[in-house]
Amino acid sequence: MxxxxxxxxxxxxxxxxxxxxxxxxxxxLTVRQRFRKNVFMNEEDTKLGSKGKVAFNDPDVERVRRAHQNDLENILPWFIITYLWLGTGPSLWLAKILIQTFVLARIGHTISYVILPQQPTRAIAFFIGFSITGYQTLSTLLYYS
Structure with a gap:
């Protein structure tokens, strides 16, 4: 082990x-958008707002939901592979740099997706995190093969 x-x-x-x-x-963030726009997912939730309606296509709510979905698609695999990668014995310096950079890239991705929407900042943040996960995955695969 x-x-x-x-x-x-x-x-x-x-x-x-x-x-x-x-x-x-x-x-x-999602709840804030739903209440701000009075857009809810279920009929019983409409009673929470004064003029609430059920809708699944509000652009502001969907933007936050897409950012959240992107987090789930990228952060969960990173947790798994990073834990396995740490078992390969990387240097403390490299591990700190990659882990901190990944986390800060994901925070930057969310800010540039939801709070201050802009490109290419969002794409750069995404690809930084994606590249780190890719590097850790390949390193882990080679170590354990």
Whole structure:
């Protein structure tokens, strides 16, 4: 069984917790948009707003939902592969840089998707995170093969 050094695990634990908080923050962002636009997913929810309606195509609500979906598609695989990658014994310096950069890229992605929509910032943030996950995946695959 491969041991992960306590220093590596501390870095992973801290920055993973930051990332989970960021992921959890997507819920209030979605709720804020739903109440601001009085757009809900279920009929019984319409009673929460004064003029609420059921709709699945509001562009502002869907923008937040797409950002949240993108997080789920990218962050969950990163958690798994990063944990496995830490078992390959990367240097503390490299692990810190990659983990911090991934987390900050995902935060930047959300900001440039939901709060201050702009390109190419969003694409750059996405590809930074994607590249880190790809590197860790290939490194892990080669190590364990």
């Amino acid at each position: 491969v041991q992960i050094s306590p220093e590596l695990f501390q870095v992973f634990g801290f920055w993973s917790s930051v990332l989970v908080l960021k992921l959890l923050a997507m819920l209030p």
